[in-house]
Amino acid sequence: MVFLIILLVVLAIIFGVPDIRRNLITKPIFTVFKRILPPLSDTEREAMEAGDVWWDGELFKGNPDWKTLHSYPKAELTPTEQAFMDNQVETLLAMLDDYKIVQEDRDLPTEVWDFIKREGFFAMIIPRAYGGREFSAIANSTIVSRIATRSISAAVTIMVPNSLGPGELLMHYGTEEQKQRWLPTLADGTDVPCFALTGPEAGSDAGAIPDLGIVCKGEYNGEQVLGIRLNWDKRYITLAPIATVLGLAFKLHDPDALLGDKSDIGITCALIPTDHPGVEIGDRHFPMNLAFMNGTTYGKDVFIPLDWIIGGPEYAGRGWRMLVECLSAGRGISLPALATATGHLATRMTSAYCFVRQQFGLSIGKFEGVQEAMARIGGLTYSLEAMRVMTAGSIDMNLSPSVVTAIAKYHMTEMSRVIMNDAFDIHAGRAIQLGPKNYLGHGYMGIPVAITVEGANILTRNLMIFGQGATRCHPYVLAELEAAANPDEAQGLKQFDGLLIKHIGFALGNTFGALWQGLTAGAFNTAPVSGETAAYYKQLSRMSRGLALSADFSMLILGGELKRREMLSARLGDVLSQLYIASAVLKFYEDNGRQQCDLPFVRYSIQLALFEIGRAFDGFFANFPNRFVANLLRTLIFPFGIGYKMPEDQVAIDICNALSKPGVLRDRLTHLCYVGDTEQDPTGLMEQAFVAMYQAQPLMKKLHQAQREGQLARKQPLEDTIEQALAANIITASEAEQLQKMNVLRFDAISVDSFKAEQLAALGIHSKND
Known part of the structure; x- marks a missing residue:
């Protein structure tokens, strides 16, 4: 007891007296920290500092305040x-x-x-x-x-x-x-814009763009003015073939010190009319057989005035920061919108097709193999809509949450890929035959476009989500990095000292908190609601604690090596991402009035998110290089093993049952899907066939009962069965007319396009004999 008391007194003195603590504790750690911290280039630092921390910060701290999530305003149209x-x-x-x-x-x-x-x-x-x-x-x-x-x-x-x-x-x-x-x-459309960033030598590494501008004097409008002589070669530029004004990103150099004493000024953005001398709009690309305008632009020795820099000369060299800040907002709107559209279209049309298409005398939606894929489509679409609304809502709060928008871009486009693959699997030959009746084909072709633009998905997952999130969202790391980078070492040490004490307390709290929550399975966590979803909040809080703990140990053990261990950091990014997805689903459920009919979709979405979190943690523990730390983390976070499982089969069946009938829920889940008013539109045809078959179910049951009783023949075309039933007075004339109309719609809806050879030749498709 005496020894313990002495030990506690010594520790109190060491940690309680600032000068002693700084010399014995902080200074050695500060020296190690400066050595292992990840070196940041200027472009990395600007990307790290750009944008805002939002709900991602709550998820990263290990104890998210769910009331804060619920307090965010619901995003709605005016x-x-x-x-x-x-x-x-x-x-x-x-x-x-x-x-x-x-x-x-x-x-x-x-x-x-x-x-x-x-x-x-x-x-x-x-x-x-x-x-x-x-x-x-x-x-x-x-x-x-x-x-x-x-x-x-x-x-x-x-x-x-x-x-x-x-x-x-x-x-x-x-x-x-x-x-x-x-x-x-x-x-007013008088001018059409494009923005040229990507070139043959620089895609994801935009900081390496070779396009160059040299500050010099030149002639403009008959006068000698200070300006920039530009050379560039860009590709993949949407709207370039028809643009009248070109936004251009390039590296600016000032070898003659005309703007100051800095030669390498950095990435700069300028606005140039495309009819300006020397600007060339090159050939058009043909991205994935889609028809939007996309092409190349280049210029050689093009002179522009200095005030064509966006923001004026004082914004020279600030282009990368400008791009990163604006890009984060675009990532949260445009590409999630395309991904969500895939979900709405696929859910509405595939659920209809599941009912209309029959095999072995049953709608294919009755087969559990199809139900598994259909449930994935419906469940992921619910998650997509939830993420779309929540992420766009953050931007309407005058925020630019860079980590959140990266999560949205990556995971939503990947979800859309899964959805479209499942939709194709269910539609089978109906989906692969391109023609006016095919409502999925062009969407399928468009998915790689969304996945590759604004940062290819591999880059987004492996470098941006956790790489940026670990620094920006952590309560202390960014401030510690800034303290370590302080040129005044004494001042930096003082800043670091205060942060270190808080960080140690944060880490200890997460360590014991993770173990307690692991031992109790999060049962004592608080939830902002009652009912079934309360358990989900508790599990997400538990996993937030595990993420915070794992992130701290990773940065402590690996330091600057962590950003090169992309597979490891990506798995922690997956944990953060799934926490965000689940948060969006729970908020969406609350904002829409906690409707009972939504629960199967909520169950599917949250159970899938928890399963993916468990899988990401399992991969992280299995591959962390320090095996003692890996096993320690696994024991602290999951002392009884990772128990999360994929959604149960009954959840999938419930989703399919909800989508297999016309109604408010199906309309609400797919409210963005365009459905034509006539049978001439492929979506209108499928929807009308679906509604007609649903309304005719009582009559179809009457026919099936008559077949079982031997009054009608089995395994014959439906039109023959209808005629026999009418002749036998099993159905009335009006009922026969309803069934015949339904059958015509059904057959037309499942039919595919075919073409004469001359029709395909007109489209540039020739047979080998042509």
Whole structure:
């Protein structure tokens, strides 16, 4: 006891007296910390500091405040935005023939281009003061999603000017003169913008762009002015083939010190009219057989005035920070909108097809193998819609949450890939035959586009989500990095000392907290609600604690090596991502009134998220290089093993049952899906066949009962069965007419397109004999 008391007194003196603590504890740790901290390049530092920490910070601290999540406002359209959806958007949808756009014209019709420009589809983010619509992020997202269910090509065309590009950069950084010059003409469609960042030598590593601008004097409008001589070569630039104004990212050098004493100024963004001498718009790309405009641009020795830099000369060298900040907002709107559109379309059409298509005398939706895939489609679509609304809502809170938007971009586009693969599997031959009746084909082709742009998904998962999240979202790490980088070492040590004590307390709290929650399975965690979902909040809090603990140990043991151990950091990023996905689902459920019919979708989404968290942790523990630490973490977080499992079969069956009948839930879950009004539209045909077959179920049961009793023949065409039933007075004439109409719709809906050889030849498709 005496020894213990002495030990406690010594520890109290060491940690309680600042000078002693700094010399014995803080200084040695500070020296080690400076040695192992990950070295950051200028571009990495700017990316790390850009954007805002939001709900991701709560998830990373190990004890998320769920009341804070519920306090975020529900993202909703204003009356003006809803009126635009009901009028301009619906008018546009009726004008689109996606098969003709993609397979025949390879372009939007002239009247569609004119309508898009005239009605302000390119001006959704531009303020009203400059002639724009000034719509919210949720409106932007909803409009793009709705259009994408009708035509990916049209959606991308509209999406790009309202995402990263000249309009957004001008709004945030442009001089008032630049705004007055460009924003009104961008708003009314007189000017069409594009933004050129990616080139042959620089894609994900945008900091390595070779495109170069040299500060020099040159002639402009007959006068000698200070400007930039540019050389660039860019590709994959959406809207470049028709752009009238080019946003350009390049590296700026000042070898003659005309702007100051710094030669390498850094990445800079400028705005250049495409009719300016030397600007070349090159060939058009053909991305995945889609028809949106995408192409190349290049220039050699193009001289521009210095004030064409976005933001003016004082923004020279600040382009990378500008791009990263704007990109995070675009990632949270545009690509999640496309992914969600995939879910809405696939869920509505596949659930209808499951009912309409029959094998062995049953709708294929009755077979459990199909139900498993259909449940995945429905469950993931619920998660997609929840994430879309929550993420866009964060941007409408005047935030730019860089980690959250990276999570949304990666996981939502990957979910859409799973959904579309399952939809194709269920539709089988109905999906692979391209033609006017195919409502899935062009969406399938568009998925790789969303996955590869704004940072390929491999980059997003392996470098951005945890790499940025670990530093930005952690309560202390970024401040510790800044203290270690302080050129005044004494001041840095003092800053680090205060942070270290807090960090030690944070780590100890997470260590004992993780063990307690592991031993009790999170049973004593608090939840902001009662009922079934309360248990989900408790488990997510438990996994948040495990993430915080694992992140601290990883950074402590691996230091700068962690950012090169991409597989490890990606798994921790997966834990953070699944926590965010589950949070969005729970908030969506609450915001929509905790409707009982939503529970199967909530169960599926949360159980899947917990399963993926467990799988990510398991892979992390199995591959962490320090085996003692790996086993320690596994024991602390999961003392009785990882018990999370995939959603139960009954949950899948419940989802399929909910989607197999027309009704409010199905309409609400797929409210963004375009469904045509006539049988001539492929979506309208499938929906009408589905409704007709559902309404005819009592009559079909009557026919089946008659077959079982031997009154009607079995295994014959349905039209023959209807005629026999009418002749035998089993059904009335009006019932026979209803069944015959249903059967015509059913057969037409499951049929696929076929073409004469000359029709395919007109599309440039020839047989070997041609």
